[in-house]
Amino acid sequence: MHSRLQKYIFALLAAAAIASLPSCKDDMYDNSPKEPLELSQTEIIVGNGATTVHIGITARGQGWTVTGSESWCTVDPESGDRGISQVTVTFTEYSIEGEDKREATLTFTSGGETKTVKVTQHSTSKIPLPTEHPDHLINEEIRLQYLDKWYYNGETRTTDADYNQSYDKFYSNYLKFLKKNDLDGNAWASNNERYIYSYIEQNPKGTTANDTPPLNYGMEFELLEWNGKLAARILYVLKNSPADRAKLKRGDWFYKVNDVRMGNWITNKGDYQYNYLIDTLVSPIPGDIAKLGMLTFRNYSLELTDMGNSVTLSPENFRGNPxxxxxxxxxxxxxxxxxxxxxxxxxxxxxxxxxxxxxxxxxxxxxxxxxxxxxxxxxxxxxxxxxxxxxxxxxxxxxxxxxxxxxxxxxxxxxxxxxxxxxxxxxxxxxxxxxxxxxxxxxxxxxxxxxxxxxxxxxxxxxxxxxxxxxxxxxxxxxxxxxxxxxxxxxxxxxxxxxxxxxxxxxxxxxxxxxxxxxxxxxxxxxxxxxxxxxxxxxxxxxxxxxxxxxxxxxxxxxxxxxxxxxxETSRKRAGYVRRFCVPDNMVMETKTE
Incomplete structure (x- = not known):
């Protein structure tokens, strides 16, 4: 199991971490920092018939472009805005005698980030299988599990799936790019990137999910930005929590975590600081501490001023009364x-x-x-x-x-x-x-x-x-x-x-x-x-x-x-200077479903 949470829930409390009420969704995602450019596939292999394949794109910093199309392998569209989008790769029929193959490389670029997709079309309908990811069979079964349970089960029966990725990424990516899936998830205001409510967790067989809340500090905050500067405002502090004992309160501001200043979420330069914040505050692990550099406002303006002091917190397995x-x-x-x-x-x-x-x-x-x-x-x-x-x-x-x-x-x-x-x-x-x-x-x-x-x-x-x-x-x-x-x-x-x-x-x-x-x-x-x-x-x-x-x-x-x-509301309307990226807890039924 992964040791940290990667989904962006800026809630530093254990709302209800029980088997029937997931809240912090730990063990969902890889702990690696979010990349400026992500693709749903890295390799495409098809047979000799005319066909189409879709590639999902997540561009977090800037818009994207793709090059490398060939006469027999075209991509549409060839550019797009930041956020989540999809391209269609169209293959023409490949009719020759004997066995052969033709190859191309599609190069996707967003800002300074580049990712490639290797494309191969064989001259026969029988094509060699790519090297399978260890989770390949599990992903196939996961897809089957949806067919009689998931709200959009009809679409899961007809949508191509790339099984050659880790089970958690497969689960998220597969749902994210389903065209009809407009109930299961929402989108960040800042870049329109989609997140999914459904999630998956892995536990060793024979163990039961315990009722111990994850490590947390017992407070919740949101990020705001003025003139390229990030600051966090505490929304509330739970009684008897680590944050409460440290004398933090609703309305306090901070802008550093362990002497690392928060970055600018508009640019890729802020990725390191941004992910450091998430790891340390949202999903602490044993031994972590959070030293918060505090801020105040100066005069009658929105100028943030370093107070010259800090507050140090140690996380606990704390469950606060809501x-x-x-x-x-x-x-x-x-x-x-x-x-x-x-x-x-x-x-x-x-x-x-x-x-x-x-x-x-x-x-x-x-x-x-x-x-x-x-x-x-x-x-x-x-x-x-x-x-x-x-x-x-x-x-x-x-x-x-x-x-x-x-x-x-x-x-x-x-x-x-x-x-x-x-x-x-x-x-x-x-x-x-x-x-x-x-x-x-x-x-x-x-x-x-x-x-x-x-x-x-x-x-x-x-x-x-x-x-x-x-x-x-x-x-x-x-x-x-x-x-x-x-x-x-x-x-x-x-x-x-x-x-x-x-x-x-x-x-x-x-x-x-x-x-x-x-x-x-x-x-x-x-x-x-x-x-x-x-x-x-x-x-x-x-x-x-x-x-x-x-x-x-x-x-x-x-x-x-x-x-x-x-x-x-009849359409999604997200805007403003407040960073809107808190993923909510799931709405669930306590009654277990077999």
Whole structure:
């Protein structure tokens, strides 16, 4: 197994590293730095008939070109932009007597990087097989495993596959270039490179995936860039974590890791620093430390200034409670002067490890509200990157009023045509039965969090739903686990296998859910222009938080409640100065699928 994580999840906590809830997806990828140019194949061998072969291209830094076409072997297109693309290699018929072959070399170039593909066409239909990769047979079986489970099983039956690569790269590359696969994955904003939700892990046969969380520091951050300079802003710190004990807090900034300054993600020159950051902070191994060079803002501008100090962290196998903040708020309505009783919960993962803790939080809210009950509930999911559908259902039952009982929470539609339906069953003991639910979202809100929002939208007007914040990830596909055993190992595949439909039959939010209140971010307007107003970011639940403030304005009547909750985006819209490359956790079912 590989010792580090290569998928770009800038979440330094163990959200829920259990067999049924993959979060950090360790052991997925080779730890080598991401190359500026990658090709899905390095060699093509075909017979004498006219045929076509596709090559997938990932160009991370700049656009690409290809040369080396021959009259019998042409490539289309011959250039493209950075990101993910595909070329078609077309072969003419090769009709001569006897056995012979003709060869060409296709040279792909992107910036200063060059990769070649050796092309051979034989004059007979019987061609020698290339030297097989050790994982060749495993990859063939992996492909077969998809046929009755994966959501796009029809396409896997007809798509060419290059089995001569390691099992993890085969798994990712094969899915990445499927033309119809627009549910299983998303794309980085900066270069439009695609990532895949489905993944595979290898375990020695006879071992069971343990429930120990991976090494982490107990905080989460995002990268931002000004004038070619990278800096990281801490989004939150989990209580009792290594980051918490080091006195780091939400809103702190750093720009060095172990005295290595972060690079510029726009150029290839930043690759070393960029990957060093990922290895050290996102996927530490035993013995690692992270010495963070801290920053502050100078005057009233966006100039980042070295504070001259550093904070040193050691990772631990830490699992933090996803309940980040609990607050009971009482304020009078500005018009009627009637009291409002509002529960505010910041919840970062639908993690079944903390099921009892979630129920206890709602019991406390119910007790705080007293006999009159809550008038509103604000559920802050801005950093919630999914979890299990069962926990999303539990949250729904702890929230909704009695009128929702028996209504469809979600219908799960599986690749094979099977369906399963979950209904709302309001919790009599701990449920707050809030008539109005306000949910805060961001670009990090994904999977099970989106499932809950869509489910609540489906039962309006039994509940008044208001969504505040920004467009969400758009993960409307869930995972099931399938295991392929070999003589020495077990390959556990988490496969995109089902979609989620609400009571109104709505399901297609693959491009994200957009709040009907309009897009709002804590980084917009004066919050970006005037750094001196950023002090509140050190306190979760601060009244200066524009998202919480907007929610409370609706609660007390400073603003009229919107008529709708969310609408479904129809195309991918990713832009901005904030680095959007946090891969969400998968939305999965805890029930094991054989």
């Amino acid at each position: 309940i980040l903040h609990h607050q009971f708020i009482t304020r009078a309505n500005v018009d009627t002067q009637d009291p409002t009783r509002t529960g505010y919960l910041v919840y970062n993962s639908f993690d079944p490890h903390f099921r009892d803790e979630l129920i206890a939080e709602f019991t406390q809210f119910k007790n705080e509200a007293g006999n009159d009950g809550l008038t509103h509930f604000i559920l802050d999911l801005r950093y919630n990157k999914s979890g299990t559908v069962e926990m999303a259902g539990l949250m729904g039952n702890l929230l909704v009023p009695e009128a929702a009982r028996g209504k469809v929470f979600a219908q799960y539609k599986f690749a094979g045509g099977e369906t399963a339906t979950a209904t709302f069953e309001p919790d009599e003991t701990s449920g707050v039965k809030a008539p109005t639910i306000l949910i805060i979202t961001s670009k990090y809100t994904a999977g099970a969090a989106e499932l809950l929002i869509n489910a609540l939208k489906g039962i309006e007007p039994d509940v008044k739903l208001v969504v505040i914040g920004n467009i969400t990830e758009g993960m409307n596909v869930g995972m099931v686990k399938q295991t392929y055993p070999t003589e020495d190992n077990e390959y556990n595949m988490w496969i995109a296998a089902f979609t989620c439909t609400n009571a109104l039959g709505e399901w297609d939010y693959r491009f994200g859910l957009t709040p009907a209140t309009g897009k709002l971010s804590e980084w917009e307007g004066d919050n970006l222009k005037w750094p001196e107003t950023w002090g509140w970011r050190g306190t979760v639940g601060a009244t200066e938080d524009p998202l919480l403030k907007k929610a409370m304005d609706y609660v007390v009547g400073n603003e009229e409640m919107p008529k709708g909750s969310v609408f479904y």
